[in-house]
Amino acid sequence: MLMSANSPVSAARVxxxxxxxxxxxxxxxxxxxxxxxxxxxxxxxxxxxxxxxGKGGMNLTHSEPFAPFLARYGDRAERLHDTIAAxxxxxxxxxADSLGVATFTGSSGRIFPVDMKAAPLLRAWLHRLREHxxxxxxxxxxxxxxxxxxxxxxxxxxxxxxxSANAVLLALGGASWPRLGSDAAWVPLLTVxxxxxxxxxxxxxxxxxxxxxxxxxxxxxxxxxTVAASVAGTEQPPRRGQFVMTEHxxxxxxxxxxxxxxxxxxxxxxxxxxxxxxLPDFSDDKVRSLLESGRGAKSLSSFLQSRLGLDKLKxxxxxxxxxxxxMLDTAQLAAALKALPLRLHGMRPVEEAxxxxxxxxxxxxxxxxxxxAVPGVFxxxxxxxxxxxxxxxxxxxxxATGRQAGLGMLAYLQQQAxx
Numbered sequence: 368m369l370m371s372a373n374s375p376v377s378a379a380r381v382x383x384x385x386x387x388x389x390x391x392x393x394x395x396x397x398x399x400x401x402x403x404x405x406x407x408x409x410x411x412x413x414x415x416x417x418x419x420x421g422k423g424g425m426n427l428t429h430s431e432p433f434a435p436f437l438a439r440y441g442d443r444a445e446r447l448h449d450t451i452a453a454x455x456x457x458x459x460x461x462x463a464d465s466l467g468v469a470t471f472t473g474s475s476g477r478i479f480p481v482d483m484k485a486a487p488l489l490r491a492w493l494h495r496l497r498e499h500x501x502x503x504x505x506x507x508x509x510x511x512x513x514x515x516x517x518x519x520x521x522x523x524x525x526x527x528x529x530x531s532a533n534a535v536l537l538a539l540g541g542a543s544w545p546r547l548g549s550d551a552a553w554v555p556l557l558t559v560x561x562x563x564x565x566x567x568x569x570x571x572x573x574x575x576x577x578x579x580x581x582x583x584x585x586x587x588x589x590x591x592x593t594v595a596a597s598v599a600g601t602e603q604p605p606r607r608g609q610f611v612m613t614e615h616x617x618x619x620x621x622x623x624x625x626x627x628x629x630x631x632x633x634x635x636x637x638x639x640x641x642x643x644x645x646l647p648d649f650s651d652d653k654v655r656s657l658l659e660s661g662r663g664a665k666s667l668s669s670f671l672q673s674r675l676g677l678d679k680l681k682x683x684x685x686x687x688x689x690x691x692x693x694m695l696d697t698a699q700l701a702a703a704l705k706a707l708p709l710r711l712h713g714m715r716p717v718e719e720a721x722x723x724x725x726x727x728x729x730x731x732x733x734x735x736x737x738x739x740a741v742p743g744v745f746x747x748x749x750x751x752x753x754x755x756x757x758x759x760x761x762x763x764x765x766x767a768t769g770r771q772a773g774l775g776m777l778a779y780l781q782q783q784a785x786x
Contacts, residue, residue, distance in 0.1 A: 376780045377401040382519060382530060384509045385538035386413035387548075388762060389748025389769035391492060393536050396773025398499035402780065405532070406501060407521060409508035409548050414489045416540065416547040420721075420762075421485025427463060428456040428759035430476045439760045441627055443753035446729050447764060454767040456759070462766070466491040477759055509539070511556045533783065534743050534776045538769060541723030541749040542567045551723075553750065561740040563728040569720035570626055570754040571761075573618030574639065575713035582687050587614045589680050595647040596621055598628040599640035599708065607647055612680070616711060617641070624756045627724065630714060643707040645681045655701045667694060675704070684709070722761055724754040735775025736768065743779065747772035 381397050383390045386408035394404045406413070420426075429436060437444045437451055460470050460478060468488045469481045480488055497503075507521040507528065518529040537557075540549030554564055578587075589612050595605035603625075610619030622629075625641070633639040646654055654675070662670035671677045671685075685694065688707055693699045717723060727746045731739055736751075738744045747768040755761050 376777070376784050379403065379533040379780045379784070380405065380531075381534050381536070381776060381780075382407065382532035383536045383538060384408070384519075385536075385540065385548075385748070386410070386503065386505075387538060387540060387748060388414070388417055388765040389772070390536060390538035391496065392766045392769030393538065393745075393747060393773035393776065394496055394501050395492075395499070396770055397776060398496060398501050400777055402777070404496075404499075404501045405504060405530075407504045407507040407509065407530075409506065411505050413493060413503060413505070414485075416544055416549060417489060417762075418485050419544070419547060424483040425480050425485040425488065426477050426757070426759045426762070427470060427480065428459040428478045428763045430456060430472045430478055436760070439755050439758070440753055440764065441755075443729075447753060447767075450767045450771050451764065454763075454770050456763060459759075459763055459766060463488060466495065475758075509537075509553070509556075512560075534745065534779055536745045536747060536772055536776060537750065538746070538748045538772075539750050541726060542717045543569070543720040543723050545718055549723075549749070557727065557738075560738075562738055563731045565725040565728055565752045567717065567723045567725040568630055568634075569714045569717040570630070570724040571623040571721035571757050572626055572630075572717070572719065573613060573715040574616050574622060574626075574629060574633075574641075574711040575715060576616040576709065576711050578612075578614075578616075579687060582612075582683055583614060586612045586680055586683055588612065590619070591643075591680055591684075592678075593647065594621070594681075595644040596625060597642045597644075598625055598632060599642050600632065601628050603628060605642070605644055605647070615715065616713075617709070618715070620757060623721065626756070627754060629711060630724065633711065633714065637712075639711045641709040641711060643684070643709055645677065645684070645704050645707060646675060649675070649705075651701070651705055654704050655697070658697045658701050721757060722749060722754060724752075726750045726752040728752050733775075735778060736772040737775055737779060745772045745776055745779075 380403045383394050383406045386406050394406055398404050440447050463470050470478050471481055472478050507523050510520045510522050518531050521528045539553045542551035543549055551567055558564055590609055592609050595607045597603055597605040606624055608621030610617055610621040629639040657674055668682055689703055727750055736745050736747055748765045
């Protein structure tokens with residue numbers, strides 16, 4: 368696959384497969400150093416998932432201090448420490464500013480472009496890359512290596528093309544949103560070369576619960592507001608937020624924040640239990656006191672609405688999850704109002720997920736993100752085995768790992784050129 372590398376680095380040719388944020392960031396690093404870069408992508412245009420993710424407002428990163436920011440990466444926080452530290456949330460903002468895109472911090476701490484749009488940023492980025500000599504080859508689907516492992520195979524509208532390079536970056540995404548190019552077709556291509564890949568699962572996804580017909584017809588699409596949630600059996604404290612009832616179950620920002628713990632519990636036990644605090648502004652004692660004050664002639668539903676401020680959706684959830692006997696037992700009802708167990712029986716398909724968990728194992732990579740089993744081939748972005756909630760953490764890590772891989776490729780090319 369690799370050409371003779373006796374020439375200077377400036378004469379080297381690099382192939383990047385995947386025109387998303389990780390691939391584009393690596394291209395920027397390499398092209399800025401004078402390396403000839405060719406980007407290949409199966410889609411008709413670059414950054415398609417990036418553009419779709421920005422339709423509701425382009426969330427670039429988050430303003431959290433470094434320690435809590437890094438903690439969002441869970442089990443991979445330690446592994447990503449140096450990568451994120453070298454290109455953190457402040458670096459993301461400086462990078463956007465260098466493209467002429469000013470940013471602001473919203474009330475949630477999330478950071479956005481002032482115009483809230485992804486397209487102007489992407490246009491400016493692609494323009495700068497082309498000015499640095501980066502060449503784009505669209506509608507080129509990577510299908511593996513030639514029989515002698517020396518060339519890359521691409522399926523194109525004009526037939527199969529073979530391409531050679533001094534170094535290669537794979538930035539092919541995970542398995543979510545396959546219509547935009549992230550279809551995980553790379554998994555067997557790497558495993559056959561001896562690369563360890565952790566199974567891909569939905570992340571930042573919806574979860575399934577078989578609602579009653581009555582509940583589904585009344586509340587599918589309704590948002591659950593002013594709530595806190597946690598996962599039963601874990602030590603994570605309840606998180607405040609909101610999410611949405613769907614025809615199939617639940618999804619939304621609060622669910623996404625807990626999706627890793629929910630997924631792990633579901634895979635291990637066959638179900639996951641989401642504990643809902645329907646009255647997060649009330650103490651346990653206050654809830655019990657209000658319930659024990661008596662409802663007089665009011666129905667239980669009317670009493671819970673007027674005395675505790677429960678809306679119809681929260682009342683519906685109580686009736687959906689508790690028996691009549693539990694509803695009429697003051698102690699059990701008080702406990703449920705602060706920790707209502709919502710049993711989830713499955714995850715929505717990975718094709719619907721915002722992102723995926725799993726991917727190329729970090730043990731299969733050297734510190735520069737080069738594959739140990741395939742020297743000269745690097746990986747970056749969502750195809751690596753990490754995950755994060757929404758809120759700018761996904762994009763930041765894609766940019767940061769793309770930058771790390773780009774620097775690693777430069778070091779590799781320099782080493783090869785030095786003989």
